[in-house]
Amino acid sequence: MSSKWKIERRTFLKGSAGALVPLPFLNLMEARGAKSVIGSDQGRAPVRFVTLFKPNGVHPPSWNINGGTENDFRMSPLMKPFSKHKKDLLILDNMGDFGFSSHSNSTRRFLSGHHGNRKTASLDQVIAEKIGKDTTHRSLELTTEGLFVNQIGCSYISYDKKGNPLPRESDPQLVFDRLFRNPSQNPDQRKEFTSLLDRVADDARALQRRTGKEDSETLEEYFTVLRETEKRLENMATTSRSSVDYSTLNRPDTPVTLDDQVEAMLDVIAMALWTDSTRCISYMLGNSNSRLIFDFLGINRQHHYLSHFFRNFSRSNIDSLLKISLWHMEKFDSLLTRLKRYKDGRGSLLDHSVVLFGSGMGHSDNHTAQRLPIILAGQGGGMLKTDRYLRYSKNQEVGRLHLSLMQKFGIDQKSYANSSTPLPGLDGSPFEEFKERSFESWVKRGKGTITAQGRLRMSNNLDEAKVFYIDVEGKPSVRIEIGFGDFHSYNLAYHVGTPIKLSGNSGEKNGQLVINKVTGLTSLFGNSKPGKANG
Amino acid sequence: MKGEVDFSKIKTQADADSRFELWETVAEMIGAGEMPPEDNPQLNPKEKTMILDWHQERLEAPIEPRPGIFRPRRLSGPEYRNTLRSLFGFELKVAIAEAQQTVTGEQSLVLKLLPKDPPGASGFINDTHGATLSPVIWEQYAFLTDTAIERLFAPKQRPQLEEMIGEKLPANWEPSSLTLDQSRALIRRFVPRALRRHVSDDRLSTSLKPLKNKSGLELLKTLKFEMKAVLLSPAFLYRGLLVERFPGTQRQVDPFELAERLSYFLWEDRPDKELMTLAADGSLLKEEVITAQVKRMLKAPQARNLAQSFGVQWLGIANLDELIKNPISHHSLRTQPVLFLNHLFTEDRPVIELISSKTTFVNEGVSSFYGQDREKMKRHPKPKGIERQTTPFNKFTLEKATWRGGIITMPGILTMNRGPIQRGTWLLRRVLGVRLGEPPADVPPIKPAPRGQKLTFRERFERHRTDPSCARCHEEIDPLGFALDGYDTNGRFIDRNGKNANGPDTSGKLPTGEIFQDYTGLKEILLGSQREKIIRNSVERTLSYAMCRKLTRTDQPTIDRITKSIVKDNGTWENLFVEIVNSLPFRETIFEGETKK
Incomplete structure (x- = not known):
């Protein structure tokens, strides 16, 4: 498709500051007038910031990378769809808060650094404040679905200076039209608009001749509007400086499925960045508790229902859930592919962008707030050193990542959300890497009871996705097959990947030890009881 | 209204009569001592009594039924949306994924972009007499017009385009292969539909002439331009600018105006083909014809807009x-x-x-x-896997509740x-x-x-x-x-x-x-005792909505007559609608101005 982009374009365009207002045509003019020469940056492509939000957390065994090192790692099954972009990725692990997440505050954790950070701008808006002044649109806030009003936080990731949610737009054609099908941007359209005004005025004059005095007020009002519009058009012709012929851009078709809608929006996002109409975009693939039905994937159960894969377990449910998650991953791939396709300065658009992809929640049934899926993509013009996997030694609050990104965008910010030290390692600087600590593993049997110490893991076998295991060195793993009550009250999902001591009522199944009722859980190195509070 | 009335403009008895509500207010303010204003010469008690007696006398005097003065008015937001939809055969919608328990917001692109209409003096938003046009609204019209016309030529909209051209197009047809005859045929169908009446050859040729000698993309561009010019003309955006006028007279409105009144009342939409045909041959003016139309129209899906x-x-x-x-x-x-x-x-x-x-x-x-x-x-x-959902409604008869x-x-x-x-x-x-x-x-x-x-x-x-x-x-x-x-x-x-x-x-x-x-x-x-009052109010509100204006004293006889008939025969809503479309205010109007000799 890039062959259709026969546009002569300066390295970057000069626009001016202006908010995205719901008026598609001339009103953009109102925002013009502000000066907009990027003097000091001459010759360098501007850096863009894009956020892509994934709803409803993940199925951790399918997402997490277990083992591997910073420069030598294998991507997980869920990462397959975008593994071809490995060289452009910086995969972060052990990001999150202590405890658990609600759907509605997971959006603040994701882009405002902490679930409790409700009074400041989200990361994208802080960055937009810095880099959005030179473009026609300061930033775009985009989404796919409607508002979940019962828990309104589910529907927004972008928040203004006061921490109030910013309205989002879901229609790719409408966004395209605001950006490009606009007489203020397009001399041809301006010309046509002017002749249209003349024609309509003729029509109105003809009507005035045949109508009585009493209607002249109505028509006078109409003439006034035409004159004002004409004046603004003239004014526009003298101030407009855009050199891009937007009429060569392809307006997306009217979408039929959710997939069409998202693909079209990703197209518009790439065009918006490439034409330098804006440098900052946030896009939600769904509300954080999305109830969307992916019928075009042959799935007729709601995403949120399926995401609670323990309590609603069946093989077909977990298959459906993973199918949906893979679709999200494909959209991330789609975005990166598009950004690579566009030349920008000496590299691709992706080379001059920072893309933040992920979710504000880890385990989608238990709602754990750690090991969040978070990936950065693009070099950001040298800000980030990609093709790496950073697994931090301890849980890192997302606010540290945000603080670090803000500073890299040249923002003078000393602290953000709960964090006052930036996250190290993004640009290749040293960071404390996750290290295994040694511990003993064993299993003891009592009368009808078992106590086992070892690393807890979730089953990789999707036929038994609600089963956990404790690995014991030199012995068969102890199988943990419990009901939702135990899963929930002992927070098993929270301890996955870490060594624990677990006691319970025993049984045996095909020669394997099975715990089917938990009576006690102790974490060897962490908190045994993460608590029920929203983390 | 306070402080804004120039009484010197009221010269004749008819002028005075037409301002019934003004006198209501005047009497009220004089009675309350708020008029004349404090720093002006005051009325002596005798003068005061004289004015109030005059008002009282007129209030009790029998009223001559009279239709309203003809006033054009802009289409309301929903009327504009429906008119555009029925004209093009598709709706402009906002793309948003739908899910249970979410609020998708305004899904009509028209209603999303147009500022919300304030209710007029009648309390209804179709009473747009007080809603001024602004550059913002005009630009939104321009944008929506543009969007609809672009969409008409998209491959998905082929059936609608074929209907408008009046011929079947080959499967591999491209808009650039539009012929001159096709574009002329389109204009001939489009203009009267949009303007909701038959138009003169003069008006048609304004849109047809520029097409001459053009072909391919240039023809397409000209055609689109001409369509836009129609949809941005006040004749489309307003109702009543093309009515047949007879200044200084009270008379029946022309059949196209009647068709428009009828269809915007019952459907909130433009007259369909059948109404246009009946208007063209004038038969719609007959009581039995319009009555049959009311019955037909109430069965159509658009009639849902009455409730809506x-x-x-x-x-x-x-x-x-x-x-x-x-x-x-x-x-x-x-x-x-x-x-x-x-x-x-x-x-x-x-x-x-x-x-x-x-x-x-x-x-x-x-x-x-x-x-x-x-x-x-x-x-x-x-269904399994759906957490909460809206369910369809069933009609049922109450027994125990x-x-x-x-x-x-x-x-x-x-x-x-x-x-x-x-x-x-x-x-x-x-x-x-x-x-x-x-x-x-x-x-x-x-x-x-x-x-x-x-x-x-x-x-x-x-x-x-x-x-x-x-x-x-x-x-x-x-x-x-x-x-x-x-x-x-x-x-x-x-x-x-x-x-x-x-x-x-x-x-x-x-x-x-x-x-x-x-x-x-x-x-x-x-x-029992309140039945007539409730019926009278129903009649008043319906008539006011149908006329898109606040009712005046001269509508009283019409309201009285219809109320009486509904009360007597336990009349239905359909009876009420039929009574209204056959009533004097609906059928007739007063054109202001000097009678032309």
Whole structure:
């Protein structure tokens, strides 16, 4: 498709500051007038910031990378769809808060650094404040679905200076039209608009001749509007400086499925960045508790229902859930592919962008707030050193990542959300890497009871996705097959990947030890009881 | 209006007559001593009496029925949306993924972009006389026009384009291969449809001439331009600019204007092909023809707009939008009264069934309000994997839930008006058509009960009402409102047989002296002594919506006549609509200006 982009374009365009207002045509003019020469940056492509939000957390065994090192790692099954972009990725692990997440505050954790950070701008808006002044649109806030009003936080990731949610737009054609099908941007359209005004005025004059005095007020009002519009058009012709012929851009078709809608929006996002109409975009693939039905994937159960894969377990449910998650991953791939396709300065658009992809929640049934899926993509013009996997030694609050990104965008910010030290390692600087600590593993049997110490893991076998295991060195793993009550009250999902001591009522199944009722859980190195509070 | 009237412009008796409402206000202000203004010469008592007597005399004098003065008006937002949709054959929608429990917001691109119309003096948004056009609105029209025309030539819209050109297009057809004949055919169909009447050859040639000698993309561009010019012309955006005028006369409106009045009244949309044909040969002017059309139109799906627009605005049902945040309850509570009104309007039901009807529409969101009757409801089991969902409505006949039936006790209506005062005011204003003044500015708050006394809200309120300036309205409001105290805030019926035997006092006495024990008793009074009042208000509101204006004194005879006939024959809503479209204000108009010799 890039062959259709026969546009002569300066390295970057000069626009001016202006908010995205719901008026598609001339009103953009109102925002013009502000000066907009990027003097000091001459010759360098501007850096863009894009956020892509994934709803409803993940199925951790399918997402997490277990083992591997910073420069030598294998991507997980869920990462397959975008593994071809490995060289452009910086995969972060052990990001999150202590405890658990609600759907509605997971959006603040994701882009405002902490679930409790409700009074400041989200990361994208802080960055937009810095880099959005030179473009026609300061930033775009985009989404796919409607508002979940019962828990309104589910529907927004972008928040203004006061921490109030910013309205989002879901229609790719409408966004395209605001950006490009606009007489203020397009001399041809301006010309046509002017002749249209003349024609309509003729029509109105003809009507005035045949109508009585009493209607002249109505028509006078109409003439006034035409004159004002004409004046603004003239004014526009003298101030407009855009050199891009937007009429060569392809307006997306009217979408039929959710997939069409998202693909079209990703197209518009790439065009918006490439034409330098804006440098900052946030896009939600769904509300954080999305109830969307992916019928075009042959799935007729709601995403949120399926995401609670323990309590609603069946093989077909977990298959459906993973199918949906893979679709999200494909959209991330789609975005990166598009950004690579566009030349920008000496590299691709992706080379001059920072893309933040992920979710504000880890385990989608238990709602754990750690090991969040978070990936950065693009070099950001040298800000980030990609093709790496950073697994931090301890849980890192997302606010540290945000603080670090803000500073890299040249923002003078000393602290953000709960964090006052930036996250190290993004640009290749040293960071404390996750290290295994040694511990003993064993299993003891009592009368009808078992106590086992070892690393807890979730089953990789999707036929038994609600089963956990404790690995014991030199012995068969102890199988943990419990009901939702135990899963929930002992927070098993929270301890996955870490060594624990677990006691319970025993049984045996095909020669394997099975715990089917938990009576006690102790974490060897962490908190045994993460608590029920929203983390 | 205060301070803005130039009385020197009123020269003739007819001028004076046409300003009935002005004299109402003048009399009121003189009576209250607010006119003339303080720093102007004052009237002596004799002059004052003279003016007030004159007014009183005229008030009591028999009124000649007269139609309204002809005024063009801009299409309201919903009218514009519907007109554009029926003109093009597709709707401009906002792309947004739909999911249960979410609010997708305005899904019509037209309504999303156009500023919301304020209600006019009539209280209805189709009364756009006071809504000025602004550059912002005009630009939105320009944008929407552009969007619709672009879309018409997209491959998905081929059937609509074929219909407009009047011929089948080959499968591999591209807009650039449009022929001159095709574009002419399109203009010939498009212009009269858009302007809602047959147009002169002169007007047609304005749009046809520029197409001459053009082909390919240039032709396409010119054609689109001509279509845009039509849709941005005031003749399209306003109603009535093309009417046949006869200045200085009162006469029947021309048949196309009549067709437009009819279709925007019943459908909120432009006249369809059949109406246009009947207008073209003038037969629509015949009483039996237009009556048959009303019957036909009420069966069409567009007639749902009567309930959706007229019904919702009349009864203030949109108040639920702000109040009920849960999308599923909102959908249930908001849809139920609309379906009920639609049933009354389109299925030939008596006007008075607004108050009392055995028919209702129930889905799972409201079924719990219907006691044992809910057992008759068709079940809609929730598919697996769906957490919550809206369910379809079923029409059913009330048997045991005698405390429901009619609009007043619908859960949505009761919950929309919380507490006895809101409920009483709503009933009085919206259903009985009583004009209540604004409450006085210095209303004291309702006092708490004195120490050691236990008083209900009602008892405390009754003490409050001893203030005569409050009592004037509250005498009327309160008995109605307290009767509805038999339903809780959420509209749930409080069953007195069980633990609620000592529930709130729902008895009352109307200013007429009639007494009742509870809402069932009040309902009998509403259906008895108040029946005519309710029917009169229904007639007034419908006529006002149909005329898109506030009614005046000269509409009184029409209202009286229709009310009488509906009261006498237990007339239906359909009868009412037929009466209205055959009435003088609907059929005739006064064109201002000098009579041309």
